[in-house]
Amino acid sequence: MYDFLTPSDIQDILKVKPSKAYSIIRELNNEMKKDGYKVIRGKVNKKKFEERYIYNSVG
Template sequence: MKDFLTAKDIQKILKVKQAKSYEIIRELNREMQKQGYKVIRGRVNKAIFEKAYFYNEEVKTG
């Protein structure tokens, strides 16, 4: 199982163009760097990507 996703992976998952997938990677990696993490250019951590782009099935009510 892959821990990191490439632009091609994101293209397939979100059905976006290559330029958009690289934009997503840059955005998520910037956020990770602000939190003090090291990043790999052109790749994004799969767990971070999933957290940002997929809703959690558990819905909290107030």
């Protein structure tokens, strides 16, 4: 399933301001463009976001 996150979602998850949420989306979408993916402006792939920003403690 292909889930996307909006700036509002990122604000809720990371407790950041709207401008920071948009900055994160631009950063991640630019990474995806460099890897050859098409992106949706104003949204980011949930899996890509979780790879970069969600850390699980081990043990």
